Amino acid sequence: MCAGKYQSPIDIRPIDTVYNRQLTNFVFYHPQRETAKFIAKNNGHSIQVNTDGQFFLAYGGLQYTYRISQFHFHWGSSREKGSEHTIYKAADPMEMHIVSWNEEKYRSMAEAAMQPDGLAVLGILFRVSDYDNPLLEPLVLVIPYIRDPEWNNSVEIPVVPMNEFLPNCPEKYYRYHGSLTTPRCYESVTWTVFKRRLTISKRQLNVFRQTLTKEVAIHQSPRTNIKTTGGGREPLVDNFRPVQPLNGRVIERSYQILHAV
Ligand SMILES: [Zn+2]
Numbered sequence: 649m650c651a652g653k654y655q656s657p658i659d660i661r662p663i664d665t666v667y668n669r670q671l672t673n674f675v676f677y678h679p680q681r682e683t684a685k686f687i688a689k690n691n692g693h694s695i696q697v698n699t700d701g702q703f704f705l706a707y708g709g710l711q712y713t714y715r716i717s718q719f720h721f722h723w724g725s726s727r728e729k730g731s732e733h734t735i736y737k738a739a740d741p742m743e744m745h746i747v748s749w750n751e752e753k754y755r756s757m758a759e760a761a762m763q764p765d766g767l768a769v770l771g772i773l774f775r776v777s778d779y780d781n782p783l784l785e786p787l788v789l790v791i792p793y794i795r796d797p798e799w800n801n802s803v804e805i806p807v808v809p810m811n812e813f814l815p816n817c818p819e820k821y822y823r824y825h826g827s828l829t830t831p832r833c834y835e836s837v838t839w840t841v842f843k844r845r846l847t848i849s850k851r852q853l854n855v856f857r858q859t860l861t862k863e864v865a866i867h868q869s870p871r872t873n874i875k876t877t878g879g880g881r882e883p884l885v886d887n888f889r890p891v892q893p894l895n896g897r898v899i900e901r902s903y904q905i906l907h908a909v
Contacts, residue, residue: 653835655892657826662843666899671901674707677704688790688804692884697718697719703715704716717748744771744772745769745771748768750768768838770842772846796860857883
C-alpha cells in the first residue's frame with residue numbers, strides 16, 4: 649500500500665501551485681462543547697489528542713462535512729527536521745495534523761480511511777520562537793504524565809475550539825490529494841497544508857522530545873522465558889515520513905499571488 653502513486657507527505661513548491669478560487673475558508677463547529685473532551689496519549693508513534701465529542705469541519709473546498717477525530721504531532725530531534733511536509737525542500741521542527749473523516753458518506757473512521765474521499769487532514773507547520781505558545785501549554789504540561797507509552801496513561805486536557813489551532817491567515821493554504829503517512833498509507837486523504845506557521849518555544853519542543861517509543865522485546869531467554877529489551881529505550885523523535893514523489897499531481901493554492909509590475 650505504501651508503494652502507491654499518490655502518497656504523502658510531499659515537498660511543496662509554492663511557485664508551482666495553481667490557484668483555485670473554490671478553496672474557500674474553513675468553517676469549524678462543535679455542538680455540545682460542554683460535554684466534549686480532549687484526551688491526550690502517547691501511542692508510541694506520536695502524542696495524540698483524541699476529540700471525544702462532536703467537532704466538525706466544512707467548506708474549504710471540501711465536498712462534505714468531516715468529523716474531527718484526533719490531532720497529533722510529528723517532530724524532530726533537531727531544529728532542521730521534524731515536519732512531514734516540506735516547502736522548497738526545507739523541513740520545519742514540527743507539524744500538527746488535525747484528522748477528520750467523512751461522516752456524511754461513511755459509518756466509521758475505519759471505513760472512511762479506505763475511501764478516496766474518506767479523510768481530510770489539516771497540516772500546520774511550526775517554527776521555533778523564543779516565546780512559549782500558550783495554546784500548546786495545556787498539552788505540554790501533561791506530557792510528563794504520558795511520556796512513556798508503556799504506562800498506558802491518558803490525560804484529559806481542556807477543550808479548545810479547533811479553529812484556534814489555525815495559524816494567521818487561515819484562508820491561505822495548499823491543497824492536494826494524498827495518503828496517510830503511516831501504514832497502510834491509504835490514498836484517502838484530502839490534504840490541506842497552511843501557508844503560515846504556528847510557533848513553539850525551544851522549551852516546549854524539548855518536552856515533546858522527552859517522550860519515548862514503545863518497548864520492543866528483542867530477546868527471550870529459552871531457559872527462563874524472560875524477555876529483555878535491547879538496552880535503553882528509544883526517544884520518540886523524528887516520527888515523520890520522508891517526502892514522496894508527486895507523480896504528476898497538481899498542488900492547488902487558495903490565494904492569488906499579486907505580481908509587482
Ligand atoms: Zn500525522
